[in-house]
Amino acid sequence: MTRPQQAQPTILVTGASGYVGSRLIPRLLAAGHDVAAAMRSPDKASAFPWAEQVDVRTMDAQDAGQVARALAGVKTAYYLLHSMDGAGFRSKDRELAARFAEQATRAGVERIVYLGGLVPDGGELSEHLSSRLEVETELRHFDGAVVAVRAGIVLGGGSTSFELIRRLVERLPLIPLPAFMDATIAPISIEELLSVLVAAHDAAPAPAVVDAAGPDAVSYRQLVKTFARVAGLKRVFINIPRVPYVVLIYPAAWITRIPLPTVKALIPSLGENLTPEPRRHYSQVISSTADLRPVSLEQALLRSLKVNAPGEEHALTESDPEWAGGDVQLRHARRVRTGRGLLARFRGTGRTS
Structure with a gap:
């Protein structure tokens, strides 16, 4: 439901119904900010507990008029829009950003x-x-300050990158690890990322680039193995030579039930080293993050097993994609199985999504 118009909000969150946006809004509200939530389908707002506390604004980013109306009276705008699929998605994203x-x-x-x-x-x-980098370049044509928060893999229930790892590990008793998974990454928990995003709102001076990365640098191979251990899953891992990404895309989409275009976008990034530039790390460029306590890799993975846990930003929520979620859940500090694994489906005792 749309809140009655009142004093014009100072902060606009685009992509408000998305994974990050829907979790960022409660943080901004808790900090005392007036918030406007921009979404293409405002009816979706009713699915979120913060719906009555924000000004819901209709915004299709392809419609210049709607974009202009959504930005009316706004001091800071969070741009959380990006595509992962579709023909010409890169040119479309550049156009939307411009x-x-x-x-x-x-x-x-x-x-x-x-x-x-x-x-x-x-x-x-x-x-x-x-x-992602092209969108950043287009946004820099804006006359004001642009703070680009560059994040690595985001850990949290409902995060696409996390769900891809969760579902592959849960549904395969034997897991192949291609050589390209030796690439080094620095995943960041959704809780830590939200803190950085909130701090970026009024950081002075406004940094041009902020690298948002967690405290633990690991390889993709180590990340997969760590998730299996944290989730209490015994798996057999097999190191295999480097293979073309296309060989993995279709099996991964079938096994995980994550939409094929999304998997196509994510798999090639598994071979990229995604670590922060030390001088651009948030702890170095935003002074207000000095007291921020990073969330360790293991803690982030463990907390991401929670579902519908009030106050837990890592938890999967009802508003996350229908395909998100997994077999292992953390309930009252105990891991429980829900019967969503691949073998459970073969036995006819598991869920299909």
């Missing part, structure tokens, strides 16, 4: 906070990460 930057300038917005991805050193970027 339109948003133009309308934000006209509306007198002072700052845009953009959530992008960590940029690996050297080498060719995947389509997914290339698009």
Whole structure:
């Protein structure tokens, strides 16, 4: 339900019904900010407990008029929009970002906070990460300050990258680990990322780039094995040579039941080193994060097993994608099985999603 119009909000969150946006809004409200939630389908707002506390604004990013109206009276705008699929998604994302930057300038917005991805050193970027960087470039045509928060893999129930790992490990008793999974990454918990995003709202001076990475640098191979251990799953891991990404995409989509276009976008990034530049790490460029306590890899993975746990930002919620979730859940500090594994489906005792 849309809240009656009152004093114009100072913060706009685009992609408000998405994974990060829906969790960022409660943080901003708790900090005392007036918030406007922009979404293409405002009817979706009723699924969130914060619906009555924000001004829900209709915004299709392809419609310049709707973008302009959504930005009216806004001081800071969080740009959380990006595509992972569809023909020409990169050019579409560039176009949307350029339109948003133009309308934000006209509306007198002072700052845009953009959530992008960590940029690996050297080498060719995947389509997914290339698009994230291109969007950042387009947003910098905005006349005000642009703070690009570049994050690595986000750990939390409902996060697409986390769900891909969760579902592969839960549903395969024998897990192949291609050589490219030796790439080094620095995953960040959703709780830690939200703290960085909130701090980016009024960081002074506004940093151009903030690398948001957690405290533990590991390989993808180690991440997969750590999840299996934290979830209490005994798995056999087999190291295999480097194989073309396309060989893995279709089996991974079938096993995980994650939409194929999403898997196509994510799999190639498994071979990229995604670690922060030390001088750009949030702890170095945003002074207000000095007291922020990073969440360890194991703690983030364990807490991500929770479901519908009030006050737990890592927990899967009813508003997350229908395909999200897994076999192992953490309930009252105990791991329980729900019968969603691949072998359970073969036995006819498991769920199909």
